[in-house]
Amino acid sequence: xxxxxxxxxxxxxxxxxxxxxxxxxxxxxxxxxxxxxxxxxxxxxxxxxxxxxxxxxxxxxxxxxxxxxxxxxxxxxxxxxxxxxxxxxxxxxxxxxxxxxxxxxxxxxxxxxxxxxxxxxxxxxxxxxxxxxxxxxxxx
Amino acid sequence: xxxxxxxxxxxxxxxxxxxxxxxxxxxxxxxxxxxxxxxxxxxxxxxxxxxxxxxxxxxxxxxxxxxxxxxxxxxxxxxxxxxxxxxxxxxxxxxxxxxxxxxxxxxxxxxxxxxxxxxxxxxxxxxxxxxxxxxxxxxx
Amino acid sequence: xxxxxxxxxxxxxxxxxxxxxxxxxxxxxxxxxxxxxxxxxxxxxxxxxxxxxxxxxxxxxxxxxxxxxxxxxxxxxxxxxxxxxxxxxxxxxxxxxxxxxxxxxxxxxxxxxxxxxxxxxxxxxxxxxxxxxxxxxxxx
Numbered sequence: 001x002x003x004x005x006x007x008x009x010x011x012x013x014x015x016x017x018x019x020x021x022x023x024x025x026x027x028x029x030x031x032x033x034x035x036x037x038x039x040x041x042x043x044x045x046x047x048x049x050x051x052x053x054x055x056x057x058x059x060x061x062x063x064x065x066x067x068x069x070x071x072x073x074x075x076x077x078x079x080x081x082x083x084x085x086x087x088x089x090x091x092x093x094x095x096x097x098x099x100x101x102x103x104x105x106x107x108x109x110x111x112x113x114x115x116x117x118x119x120x121x122x123x124x125x126x127x128x129x130x131x132x133x134x135x136x137x138x139x140x
Numbered sequence: 141x142x143x144x145x146x147x148x149x150x151x152x153x154x155x156x157x158x159x160x161x162x163x164x165x166x167x168x169x170x171x172x173x174x175x176x177x178x179x180x181x182x183x184x185x186x187x188x189x190x191x192x193x194x195x196x197x198x199x200x201x202x203x204x205x206x207x208x209x210x211x212x213x214x215x216x217x218x219x220x221x222x223x224x225x226x227x228x229x230x231x232x233x234x235x236x237x238x239x240x241x242x243x244x245x246x247x248x249x250x251x252x253x254x255x256x257x258x259x260x261x262x263x264x265x266x267x268x269x270x271x272x273x274x275x276x277x278x279x280x
Numbered sequence: 281x282x283x284x285x286x287x288x289x290x291x292x293x294x295x296x297x298x299x300x301x302x303x304x305x306x307x308x309x310x311x312x313x314x315x316x317x318x319x320x321x322x323x324x325x326x327x328x329x330x331x332x333x334x335x336x337x338x339x340x341x342x343x344x345x346x347x348x349x350x351x352x353x354x355x356x357x358x359x360x361x362x363x364x365x366x367x368x369x370x371x372x373x374x375x376x377x378x379x380x381x382x383x384x385x386x387x388x389x390x391x392x393x394x395x396x397x398x399x400x401x402x403x404x405x406x407x408x409x410x411x412x413x414x415x416x417x418x419x420x
Contacts, residue, residue: 001141001142001143001278036144036276037145037276038180038276038278051236052186052236053186053235053236054186054221054232057221059220060221060229060232062220063218063219063229063233064232064236066216066218067212067216067218067229067233068233070216070218071212097237098236099239102241103182103243104182105145105182105274105276107145112182113184116186117184117240120236138143139143140143
């Protein structure tokens, strides 16, 4: 059983939901040598998150942004933590709802996801800047 | 440290939240030989999800269905991705809120969950059909 | 590749979101010997959860409590499972939204989280009592 771990940087994304599957795969070519394992992807931030969802239709990602803005509202009267802007506290809530990490099966040197699954970088800030990820690959 | 990975199929479930703990356990008898480890369960779909919650009272699962229908509404005016039906886009949002995978401790050959915990298959589509899971067991 | 697994108990917390990073680290000193790995933290309950979010400003944790109470309402007319109190069913929903486990990269003997990330114990019951966690450390 082997383990490979590395840190990668993503260029800044605009607020919204973005497919990063191909970048993740290209950053960890060691995966080609893993017949059975798991890839763990961790985001080192509290106002952006990771998720797995539909990889084909861009309207799904736009609907994600609108739905989460509807479910987790800005400018709630009860927010105390608002001095970084109206997008600050909602970004923290969205980040915890979606989560800071993913674990994905690896099989025959590739991610073993469903046909329609892709990895989303969920940028909840208006100007989140570059985001850092830690990739951990375990397997045989 | 060993790793065992397999794919399983679940028969179609109606829309709602369903206990699948016993089926998961029966599909991976190799777990009996693991003294310390983790079982990773991954669903290869974007409109169904996995969660861990109360395993005793069926009314909890019915309340889950009603609550998620209340929090993630159908027929929102802002949905673009609606051509697969009114349950389509809400299913994607619910799937990301709940997540595509679980990691559960294994101890003494068994899942080391709390007394009241069970594994839920969360079917968010009206007719989701058969769902595919990938089980990955790591441990000693 | 080695694996270390242990169960720990948390003293009762009031309802709300609480930082437990330092307690988790102190409970697993074996982490100092892991150069590359993952720490898995699992909560054996269905009305409390774990999350990773902002570790500096206590107002963020207060806003988390208010936001989740706003998004997941008590006393909904459609709740069947209400005989343990108005905080019962909402606690189950919040627990599944946030999740029962975390996986965090370990590097050079330490958790490799971002500067502003901390581990939250999310207590969704008014009187949840002591909570039990299972820690699983895997790495080299």
